[in-house]
Amino acid sequence: MKKNNQMLVGIISSVISIAVGLLFGFILLLILNPAKAGMGMGTMLTTAFSNMDQFGKMFYQAAPLLMCGLSVGFAFKTGLFNIGASGQYTIGAFFALFGAIGLQLPWWACLLLSCVGGAIWGIFPGLFKALFNVNEVITSIMFNWIGMYLVNLLLANMPFMLSAYYGVGTTDRTAALSDANPSAIIPTGGLNHIFGNSSWINISMFIAVAVAILMWVILDKTIFGYELKACGFNKEASRYAGINANRNIVLSMIIAGALSGLGGGIYYLAGTIQYVLEKSILSMGFDGIPVALLANSHPIGTIFSALFISYIKVGGSAMQPNFSSETINIIISVIIYLAAFALLTKIIIAKFLQKSDKKEVKA
Amino acid sequence: MSVLANIISLTVIFAVPLLLVALGGMYSEHSGVINLALEGIMVIGALCGCFLLRSFDLSGFGPAHPQLAMFLAVLVAAVSGMIFSLLLAFAAINLKADQTIGGTALNIFAPAFAIVITWAVQGQGQTTIQIPTWIRITQETFGMEKTDGFFATMFFKYQYLTTFIAVVLFIAAWLLMYKTRFGLRLRACGEHPQAADSVGINVYQMRYAGVIISGFLAGIGGLAYVIAVGSGFSSSVGGYGFLALAVMIFGNWKPFNILGSAFIFALFKVIAAYNSSIPFLPKFEGLKDQSSLYQMLPYIVTMIVLVFTSKNSKAPKAEGIPYDKGSR
Incomplete structure (x- = not known):
């Protein structure tokens, strides 16, 4: 009963964060362009449901977001802040694309490679810390x-x-998988027929959800997961109890890295997007932070928060050119800011719930 | 020789933002608050400073009184940085929030806000605010003849008001930290806030002071970064806020060490940015895109340096821990 209550408090505090974030975004739009603010907000909140193509795009973007969110959340559980999901994601994407184009491997082998790439990049923060x-x-x-x-x-x-x-395009991006190795494209599994031939949809969301469930099992149902969480709660106490804290820090970062890396693999093996040589860090990894925070780092909750963030992102790109799609990042930052003092809001909500409980008892 | 003069003057101008922002981080951490938001504060400072310079340029006030206009822009950058840092202070001090997450929120907010505002002011897709050229200090500023010898290049090729301001603020930082009552109290709050409180120091006030001073310095640092890069402001300070954090750690939270490490990092940054035009660097002929190799260098050096310095680090003991009067 108590655990249920805790989860309820967590969900209520996330919903409040989202509501305040959206309100802040709306006020910003009103200040920037009062005439179009209502329309802009409407676009942001309805685009993903407006047609099957956009609906498919939401799932397509939610899958890598979910992976990055799981990565950040997993590290959080061990008391680590993995702000490096972006780098792990980039390396994972490179490993996947190298497997696909360079080694001509099938898609599942490329996805495994992307995990390896991300894991390698996750070792460094873990080792340096330990x-x-x-x-x-x-x-x-x-x-x-x-x-x-x-x-x-x-x-x-x-x-x-x-x-x-392959004779198409320039040297600033990787080859299109349809030219280089069609077998490396993640299969659609017939989903494209359901989604009105949307070019975005494939089975990646199912892969991501399966991984989320696996993470939940590892964290909540195994000794290893228990040890990781113990390290997160109190490193000294867990060391006193005979848990090798340093080993757990490194392992936790390796797993977190592998999760982000898989996210990179999933995103770039969809066959719709080519990796463009970047001058600034990819934002996908950073978006994993609000995904994890909104879900309280719970793997199952992460599925829903990833869908939500993807949902407003799809709406955000449809807001252009009236408003910059960066408006979405402002809303996300407000949500993270509120999540930073989640403890305070949770205490208030918990007190509120307790009061209403007592009233019921009296009646 | 002119290459050497160029490198020296470029290193100085790149060291200025690193020095200012790292000093900012130092104030905040000595008071006990980890300021991960330095990057975001830089962006806000640069945004406000650049907009002021732009409006001075359009109104004609800037070309007429260049250094006065520049000074006002620095002031605006500093004040905007202070105001933005209040958000971190409020979350970290009053609400006892997780300081890393709060800082991350500000870091995501600032560039997005800058892009939205730049769009709104300059029109769609106009994401870069140009920096006017009149802000540079030349020999003409002092009524001298224009020459281009070794020393003329070293002192005047890339010379801006921010460099002098940085020198003043550096000396002020050292004096404030080690020669005043305020500095001692600030450091006490970062080492052992309970002890500081027991002798009547208001820990919350001191922490606010630490974070606001860091906002002041990081705001100026943001403007100084845009000036150093020289290609206008496009809503990003290229990870300099994080690099400044590394500079601060390498500098062991002490002003003079920070000055030294800022120069080392700036030198690597200059090598990364201008590797193709520096004659005595290895060119890696067989390799394409060698510049990426050089651009990785500052970050790799940071990591190596951190490995060797973290063992005997003098980090403030209570940094990152919210101060709770009731706890023991």
Whole structure:
């Protein structure tokens, strides 16, 4: 009963955060352009349901978001802040694309490779924290940049990976999978017929949901998961209880990295988007932070928060050109800001619930 | 020789934002608050400063009184940084929120806000605010003849008011930290807030002071970054806020060490940005896109340096822990 109550409090506080975030966004739109604010907000909130194509796009974007959210959430459970999901995601995408274009592997093998890539990038923050006591936030941020430049460097020196090699387009992006290796595209599983031939939809959302359930089992039903959470609650106490905290920190970051890496693989193996050589860090990894925070880092809750963030993102890109799609990031930042003092709101909500409980008892 | 003069003057101008922002981080952390929002504060400072410079340019006030206009822009950048940092202070001090998450929220907010505002002011798709050229300090500013010898290049090729302001603020930081009652109290709040409270120091007030001063410095740092890069402001400060955090850690939370590490990092940044025009660097002929290799360098060096310095780090002991009067 008590656990149920806790979950209810968590969900209520997330819903309040979302409502305040949306309200803030609406006020901003009103200030920027009062005449079009109502329409802009309407576009943002309805586009994803307006037609099957956009509906499919929501699922397509939700899958990598879910993976990054799981990654950040998993690290949170061990008391680590994985702000490096972006770098792990980038390396994962590169590994997947290298498997697909360079090694001509089928899609599932490429996805496994993307996990390996992300895991390798997750080792660094974990190891640096465990061995040298360097704050994982700084390490992750540095490895975001290193990862991005490394992928640029590698791709520039692998001409066979680029679309120019296949005679289409330029050297600033990877080859389209339909030209290079159609078997590496994640299958649609017949979903495209249901979604009105939407080019976005494939089975990636099912893969992501399956991974989310797996993470829930690991965290809640295994000894390993219990040890990880114990480290998150109190590192010293868990060490006293005989848990190897340093090993758990590294393992937790490896798993978190693999999750983000798989997100990168899922996104770029859909066959609809090519990796473009970047000058700034990919935002997908950062979007994993609000996804995890909204869900209180609970793997099952992450599924819904990923769908929500993807939902307003799809709406946000439809708001252009009247409003910049960056409005969505402002709303997301407000939601994160509120989540930062979630503890306070939770205490207030819990008190409120307790009062209403007592009233019922009296009656 | 002119290459060397160029490198020296570029290193100085790139070190200025790093120094200012790292000093900002130092104030905040000595008071006990981890300021991860430095990056976002820089963006807000740069946004406000650049908009003011732009309006001075359009109104004609700027070209007429360039250094006065520049000084006002620095002031506006500083004040906007202070106001924005209040958001972090409120969450971290009053609401006892998780400081890393609060900082991350501000870091996501700032660039998005900057893009939305820049669009609204300049029109759709106009995402870059151009910096006017008259802000540069040249020999003509001092009524001298224009020359281009070694020292002329070193002192005047990339010379802006922000460099002098940084020197003043650096000296002020050292004096304030180690020679005043305020500095001692601030540091006490970051080391052992309960002890500080027991002798009558208002910990909440001191922490507010620490965060607001860091907002002041990071705001100026944002403007200084845009000036150093020189290609206008497009809603990003390129990870400099995070680099400044690394500079601060490498500088062991002390002003003089921070000055030194800011110069080392700036040098690597200059090498990364201008590697193709520096003659004595290895060129890696067989490799395409060598610039990516050089651009990774500052971050890799940061990591190596952190590995060697973190063992005997002098981090404030109570940083990141919300102060609760009731707890023991």
